[in-house]
Amino acid sequence: MKRLPALLVSALFPLLFTGAAAQTIQNATYQTVGYIKSDGTIQDRTYKTIGYIKGDGTVQDRTYRTVGHLKGDGTVQDRTYRTVGYIKDDGTVQDASYRTVGYVKKDGTVQDSRYRTIGYARDIPRNWAAFYFFFHN
Numbered sequence: 001m002k003r004l005p006a007l008l009v010s011a012l013f014p015l016l017f018t019g020a021a022a023q024t025i026q027n028a029t030y031q032t033v034g035y036i037k038s039d040g041t042i043q044d045r046t047y048k049t050i051g052y053i054k055g056d057g058t059v060q061d062r063t064y065r066t067v068g069h070l071k072g073d074g075t076v077q078d079r080t081y082r083t084v085g086y087i088k089d090d091g092t093v094q095d096a097s098y099r100t101v102g103y104v105k106k107d108g109t110v111q112d113s114r115y116r117t118i119g120y121a122r123d124i125p126r127n128w129a130a131f132y133f134f135f136h137n
Helices: 006-016 126-136
Strands: 023-027 032-036 041-044 049-053 058-061 066-070 075-078 083-087 092-095 100-104 109-112 117-120
Touching: 083 126, 092 126, 100 126, 109 126, 117 126
Parallel strands: none
Antiparallel strands: 023 032, 023 117, 032 041, 041 049, 049 058, 058 066, 066 075, 075 083, 083 092, 092 100, 100 109, 109 117
16 A cells, blocks of 8 residues: 655644544554544644644644645645545545545444454544544554
């Protein structure tokens, strides 16, 4: 699976999360890898702030530098508005060439393109979970 550049990926992670209470992101072995706070602050597993989510879909890194955009239609863009992927309403995640790279099930289970479970994002919107697992790493 083709991945986004590391800087863009780490910066876009915050875009995914604006839930009520802080929600937990887990890997396939149920280890906590991060948290999302209700104010849009994204933290790693040690509670270190790694980014922010803005209401307009702009994603910023911890220094408030714009690193990407998550559009309302599920399009994922880098900081220059170049499309790098898509997150479909049904939970299917595609790269910029429309190749399926994974899925996010309604229950928050995240799977790769071969349906192997790679993580969990319960009580987190599908597009946020998809972004974190497929465009953040």
